[in-house]
Amino acid sequence: MHELSIALTIVEIAEEEVKKAGLTSVGKIVLEIGNLAGVETEALAFAWQEAVKQTVLEKAEYLVEHTTGSARCLSCNSAFELAFIYDCCPCCGGFRKELLQGKEIRIKSLEIL
Amino acid sequence: MCTTCGCSADEPASITLPGQPARPLVVSGAPQKQFRVLERNVLHKNDQAAAHNRQHFDSSQVLAINLVSSPGSGKTTLLEKTILALKEQVPVYVIEGDQQTMQDANRIQATGAPVVQVNTGNGCHLDADMVHRALHALHPAAQSILVIENVGNLVCPALFDLGETYRVVVMSVTEGDDKPLKYPNMFESAHLCIINKTDLLPYVDFKVEQAKEYALRVNHRLQFIELSATKGAGMENWLNWLKQEQAALIPVN
Numbered sequence: 001m002h003e004l005s006i007a008l009t010i011v012e013i014a015e016e017e018v019k020k021a022g023l024t025s026v027g028k029i030v031l032e033i034g035n036l037a038g039v040e041t042e043a044l045a046f047a048w049q050e051a052v053k054q055t056v057l058e059k060a061e062y063l064v065e066h067t068t069g070s071a072r073c074l075s076c077n078s079a080f081e082l083a084f085i086y087d088c089c090p091c092c093g094g095f096r097k098e099l100l101q102g103k104e105i106r107i108k109s110l111e112i113l
Numbered sequence: 114m115c116t117t118c119g120c121s122a123d124e125p126a127s128i129t130l131p132g133q134p135a136r137p138l139v140v141s142g143a144p145q146k147q148f149r150v151l152e153r154n155v156l157h158k159n160d161q162a163a164a165h166n167r168q169h170f171d172s173s174q175v176l177a178i179n180l181v182s183s184p185g186s187g188k189t190t191l192l193e194k195t196i197l198a199l200k201e202q203v204p205v206y207v208i209e210g211d212q213q214t215m216q217d218a219n220r221i222q223a224t225g226a227p228v229v230q231v232n233t234g235n236g237c238h239l240d241a242d243m244v245h246r247a248l249h250a251l252h253p254a255a256q257s258i259l260v261i262e263n264v265g266n267l268v269c270p271a272l273f274d275l276g277e278t279y280r281v282v283v284m285s286v287t288e289g290d291d292k293p294l295k296y297p298n299m300f301e302s303a304h305l306c307i308i309n310k311t312d313l314l315p316y317v318d319f320k321v322e323q324a325k326e327y328a329l330r331v332n333h334r335l336q337f338i339e340l341s342a343t344k345g346a347g348m349e350n351w352l353n354w355l356k357q358e359q360a361a362l363i364p365v366n
Contacts, residue, residue, distance in 0.1 A: 001237055002269035009155050021147050031155075038272055038298035074333070085297040086330040096333040099301075105155045105272075112147045 003043040006105060007051035013107060018056045021112045026060040028111040036069040036085050036102035069102025159273055162241035166276025169248065173255040176359040179277035181299060183292070184265030186285040187309045189217050191342040191351075192260055196224040198352050199258070203359055206253040208261040210239040217262065227251060238269040241276055258359055267296035279358065285310040286317050290324035293331050300331045305338065307351065312341040 014026050033039050041064050052058050069082035075094035080087075082102060088095050154160065170177045182188050196205045207228040209217045218230035229251045231243050244261060253259045261277065263270045282303040284292050287310055293300040300306065306328055308321060321339060328335050338354060340347030 002272055005236070005238070005240070005269075006155055009158065012158075013151075013153060013155070017149060017151070021149075023147065027146070036298075038268070085301050086294050086327070088330070095330040107151045107153045107155060109151055110149045112149060 001043065001047065003039060004047040004051065006039060007044060007047040010107060011051050011055050011057055014057050014060075014110060015055060017110055018112055023112045025056045025058075025113050026110055027113045028061040028063070028109075029057065030063045030065060030108040030110075032065045032067055032104050032106040032108045034067040034069060034102035034104040036082065036099065037105050038103075039105055041066070065108065067102055067104050070100045071097040072100055073097050156272065156274075159241050162245055163274035163276040166241055166245055166248065167278075168276075170259070170276060170278060171362075173253070174359075174362040175253050175255065175257055175259050176279075176355065176362055177259045177261065177275075177277045178355075179261050179263060179270075179275050179280045180283065181263045181267070181270050181280060181303070182265060182283035182285075183267045183288065183296075186265070186283045186288065187342050188262050188265070188283050189220055191283065191307070191309060191340075192262060193220060193224050194342050194345070194348060195260070195352065195355070196221070196226045198348065199355070200225060203356065204254050204257040206251055206257055206259045208239075208244060208247045208251065208259065210243075210262055210264045212236065212264060227253075233264060237264060237266050238273050239263050239275060240273045244275045256359070256363060258355055267292065267299045271296075271298035271302050278362070279304040281305045281307060283307045283309050284324065286314050286319035286321070288319070290319045290321075291327055293324065293328035297331045300328050300335065303332065303335060305336045305354070308337060308339045309342055311339050311346060312344045 014029065018024065018026060033041060048062060070079060071082050072079050073089035073092060073094055074096040076089060076092040078089060078091045080090050089097065180188050192207065199205055205226050207221045207226055209221060209228060209230045210233060211217055212233050212235065215230050218228045221228040229247045231239060231247050233239065239261065261275055280303045282299055284306065286308065308324065325337055338347060338350045340351055342348065
């Protein structure tokens with residue numbers, strides 16, 4: 001359940017940003033989670049409810065944007081999208097690849113009130 | 114300065130009420146609602162702490178191994194046998210990670226290796242700050258090997274860099290050979306995969322070549338060592354790998 005650690009870290013970052021702005025709470029937070037990041041968005045949403053209690057995020061609108069994984073094939077050099085880390089290149093069937101995108105766990109933006 | 118009349122807009126307005134002590138109230142503009150584009154990596158703090166640990170390992174030429182696996186794959190037994198085999202040649206230090214108890218630290222202490230136990234409570238993984246604090250209690254010597262035995266869990270520890278030199282994932286033949294596909298993040302982030310308990314191969318359905326093929330789909334750079342920690346077969350390959358990687362950290366002059 002590392003999603004709880006992630007939710008608590010987000011709370012910590014939001015608390016810092018709110019303090020820096022001299023304001024009191026967050027109205028909206030937008031997260032970016034890659035589909036290869038190893039973070040279950042349902043588990044994160046569940047952990048979120050507990051993690052944000054009595055914090056600046058308690059009443060915040062919570063949005064998650066999903067990033068689709070992508071990789072470059074090291075055999076035929078084509079770029080392709082991945083649903084799973086173990087997907088092969090659709091052009092040549094090779095598994096040797098370099099991941100380009102999909103492992104993001106980011107706070108994109110905050111609306112501070 | 115105001116361009117209309119030359120007044121200073123920087124000076125806060127001072128307002129004094131009749132009958133009040135002569136302490137001016139400072140009225141400044143109320144803070145406005147703000148929209149912040151952060152693009153901040155949530156694990157940034159952990160990554161910073163990991164970089165700090167890595168710098169420490171690099172400067173003291175310590176080979177730091179983050180040993181990960183599911184519970185029961187034989188990490189602690191492997192570690193006991195490793196320490197006993199290496200202790201005359203290179204000092205081995207251990208950070209033990211478990212949710213509860215001192216059991217594993219006691220087992221390691223019995224081998225004579227310096228060890229500290231990190232109990233994560235309800236936590237499912239070690240993070241870089243826990244390792245940092247453990248290092249301050251353990252003080253591994255320069256040019257030694259430090260093994261960080263992570264919490265038995267193939268999911269959560271995958272996301273947390275500890276600053277290790279190498280991540281070593283252990284899978285045992287009593288598990289399914291499709292573990293690399295089921296828990297791809299861990300195998301994708303590992304440098305070496307140990308296939309343990311090979312002495313039990315005649316009794317189980319585990320297919321070594323199939324397991325390797327699945328793991329290579331996830332991580333084509335992954336290396337493998339097959340061994341039986343309890344019976345000793347294949348241990349030489351693992352011990353040689355550790356010694357070579359430790360020696361590789363020491364500059365030749």
